[in-house]
Amino acid sequence: TGTLMQGKRGLVMGVANDRSIAWGIARAVAAQGAEVAFTYQGEALEKRVKPLAESIGSSLVLPCDVGDDASMDAAFDAVAKAWGRIDFLVHAIGYADKQFLRGRYLDTPRSAFLQAMDISCFSFVAVGQRAAALMSTGGSLLTLSYLGAERVTPHYNVMGVAKAALEASVRYMATDLGERGIRVNAISAGPIKTLAASGIGDFRYILRWNQYNAPLRRNVTIEDVGGSGLYLLSDLSSGVTGEVHHVDSGYHVVGMKNPDAPDI
Numbered sequence: 624t625g626t627l628m629q630g631k632r633g634l635v636m637g638v639a640n641d642r643s644i645a646w647g648i649a650r651a652v653a654a655q656g657a658e659v660a661f662t663y664q665g666e667a668l669e670k671r672v673k674p675l676a677e678s679i680g681s682s683l684v685l686p687c688d689v690g691d692d693a694s695m696d697a698a699f700d701a702v703a704k705a706w707g708r709i710d711f712l713v714h715a716i717g718y719a720d721k722q723f724l725r726g727r728y729l730d731t732p733r734s735a736f737l738q739a740m741d742i743s744c745f746s747f748v749a750v751g752q753r754a755a756a757l758m759s760t761g762g763s764l765l766t767l768s769y770l771g772a773e774r775v776t777p778h779y780n781v782m783g784v785a786k787a788a789l790e791a792s793v794r795y796m797a798t799d800l801g802e803r804g805i806r807v808n809a810i811s812a813g814p815i816k817t818l819a820a821s822g823i824g825d826f827r828y829i830l831r832w833n834q835y836n837a838p839l840r841r842n843v844t845i846e847d848v849g850g851s852g853l854y855l856l857s858d859l860s861s862g863v864t865g866e867v868h869h870v871d872s873g874y875h876v877v878g879m880k881n882p883d884a885p886d887i
């Protein structure tokens with residue numbers, strides 16, 4: 624514990640359970656004194672998110688479906704009413720129909736393409752608009768991406784294209800909000816076994832591949848991502864914006880399979 628986030632308040636969107644990347648980040652900032660509000664998608668998740676929030680002293684826990692403007696407005700109105708202003712926002716939300724997270728990208732239908740873009744990319748713009756309106760003295764917006772945005776990774780397909788658009792959004796939003804002292808960054812996380820990841824074909828193989836071939840020879844944890852999230856949400860990163868920061872045991876620098884890796 625420490626005081627890096629003392630006096631800061633923020634909203635964490637995308638906790639589904641205690642394996643969620645958003646939860647790793649929330650815990651890291653709370654341990655440094657941040658006050659955290661949470662949003663969850665749909666009633667089924669409320670009973671999972673509420674106890675997690677309470678365990679770090681948070682009582683502001685709100686429903687929010689980022690596919691619905693009225694739902695986003697209601698959540699941000701509630702935050703505005705409770706706190707008036709915020710200092711940070713974590714967007715750890717993504718969705719694509721898992722039917723299309725296997726097979727060929729080329730076979731993606733329009734509806735699945737638009738839904739993945741809407742929930743995984745536009746939603747960061749939509750919550751960024753609303754969060755920035757509450758950041759009267761600067762702030763930090765953070766989203767989550769994956770290497771599949773930059774290069775082809777197995778089965779990531781339409782999600783990779785949505786993440787590429789998300790990373791481009793980070794750069795445009797950073798430019799739009801920079802003069803107000805609001806920073807916008809992404810963490811490109813290595814594979815982690817979460818609810819969302821379970822929809823990706825051959826995910827166990829992907830985990831193994833990264834473990835054997837990443838420079839650190841291990842997979843990252845939500846604690847690893849939490850630590851880097853803390854840096855990007857705190858004043859430690861006051862000169863950093865528009866950045867896509869890899870938290871992936873170094874996997875993104877590797878150009879060839881590790882010759883000593885065991886067969887998978």
Ligand code: NAD
Nearest residue numbers: 637638639643644664688689716717767814815817818819
């Ligand atoms: P997760 O399943 O714990 O979190 C995904 C969250 O998205 C859930 O809380 C879900 O409720 C939320 N969500 C989906 N549709 C929504 C909607 N319409 N409205 C509101 N919320 C919605 O999985 P995670 O792996 O922690 O995912 C968090 C982020 O990290 C995602 O953007 C994901 O793409 C990204 N990411 C994950 C990995 C990985 O390997 N797990 C790697 C890199 C990036």
